[in-house]
Amino acid sequence: MRMGLGKISGKRQYQFVEKFNYIREAGTEGEKRASDEILKYLREIGLIAVTEEFEFSAYEITEARLKVTQPYEKEYRVTGYKRCGNTPENGIEAPFLYIENGDEISLSYAKGKIVMVNGLVKKEIYQKLVSHGAVGFITMSGTPIDEGEDLEPADPSLRGVKESPVQGVNLHYKDAVELVERGASRVSLKLQQKQVTRSSRNIIARIKGLDKEEEILTLSAHYDSVPQGPGAYDNMSGAAIIMELARYFAENPSRRTLEFIWFGAEEAGLCGSQAYVKAHESELPRHRFNMNVDLAGQLIGGTVIGVTAEAPVCQMLAYMMHEAGMGVSFKNDVWGSDSNTFAWRGIPAMTLNRDGFGMHTRYDTIELISPCSLKRSADILLYIAESLAEAKVFPFRREVPEDMKNRLEIYFEE
Structure with missing residues (x-):
């Protein structure tokens, strides 16, 4: 089996993150500017990408006041x-x-x-x-x-x-x-807001499998940010990792089909991934596993893989990391990211996550991102992705435990 770890560049990923040092709140010009930049980068590495636009509900505060009236x-x-x-x-x-x-x-x-x-x-x-x-x-x-x-x-x-x-x-x-x-002892409070409809889009690049084209593995990350900061850690670093693997697999196609997805409007409530599964309803039975990245790139911290699937999947991925000599912690649980959406639809899923500082604040900037950390996380994901994409027989069932399904049903109903 091929292993392309030597072809992963942390410096290249860092340079990618540098291009997005601005706020990309869902449904704004900042997010659209970022999607255009991602499309441009995909063209440069020789991949044909499509965009899928969708609408989502957002809320705008028109007035918020608090006044103490006594004493x-x-x-x-x-x-x-x-x-x-x-x-x-x-x-x-x-x-x-x-x-x-x-x-x-x-x-x-x-x-x-x-x-x-x-x-x-x-x-x-x-x-x-x-x-x-x-x-x-x-x-x-x-x-x-x-x-x-x-x-x-x-x-x-x-x-x-x-x-x-x-x-x-x-x-x-x-x-x-x-x-x-x-x-x-006494206060007055006023809150007025309005519901609005905004537009976002997902960016999708597919590399067809060589002999198991019917089986699809997805690699995903969201590219929007919260309005408080430019979101280098959450989650443009994750978007860079997915782009680095897209570059690698464009040059080294695998047995199974690989789909690379950059989701919009994740911070608005996983809106991009929900739009994706709805738009791709007919082909979801072909999907075998989602590998999502959310929070990455800081040098000091621990790497965690949250696996929303049957326990043997978690054990299998842990063995892969043992085999590769890469230290990672695992949690077999529902995870608060776009991987939830795939698991909700019965597709085993994981999120690669790196501990860090400044999420959802103005401190979430490129200054806290490390090329070394980006490379290590990309190496981890590549090892997993290539092992699964090249396996003669896919090594685990397309099942999500009932208790996880029930929790996800409640999560998405609300």
Whole structure:
């Protein structure tokens, strides 16, 4: 079996990431500019690519306000929770209560109050706030040592709930401290937002298999970023790794068909991969495995492969890494990336992930990316991809365990 590890270039991947040092929020000109650049690069390495456009729903905050009305008056800078509905046009005013981590005793006092919670609110705590009768919520982000532009609160989104009767805003940690220190007892909160439709696109390059063309393996990464930063780590480094492997397999076709996909609008809720499986519904039975990359390129950290498939698949990939002498940790679980979408449709999937710093912040820049780390992750993925693409008989079943399927059904229903 061929092994092309010596042909992988970390420097070339780094130079690719450098081209995208700008924000690529889904549905914006930045994302479109990036897709055009990826298409140009694919033409340069001799691959014919297609684009598949799709629409997705997004939310724009039109007004988010928080004001303490008793025992002092002060308005604070806040961001609103997207996907969290609207308050009445004039907002709401109610007693204020700090409930820390939202323990049951603190929650028992939440009825009729606007409550403040440590960290950001996700589905579980949100449902508790609703069930305990809170009429609004405040969260906090940032650290006590932030200065300057880092005092801007994070831009949160509420996911996983079908109904959102309670609205919330987010403020910086330092302002949260002030609310508590000054004894805020009553606050007013206003949140207004609108749902809009945006367009994005997936970029797809297919290399037909030499003698097992009917079996398809996909290698994927998303190329959009959050609005807070240029997303070199999350996830243009992943996009670079997929491009490096596309270059290699363009020169060295394998037995099985390989499809390389750069997804748009992942940060908006895995929208690109969901659009892909919908558009390719008829050929999904031919898909055997998805190899996704999300978070890559930083030198210090651990490499993890999250496998959403039967346990023997995880064990088999672990053996491959042992055989190659490459240290990797494995998790046999549902993973929070585009690999979820393939597993949801019954296709075994994995995500290659590298620990790192600055995800979803302005610090996620090329300065934290290492050519050496890019090469190592690309070598890992190439070893797996080439082993599977060249196998005489595909080594594992096209099955996803029922418990994982059930969890994914809930995930995508919401």
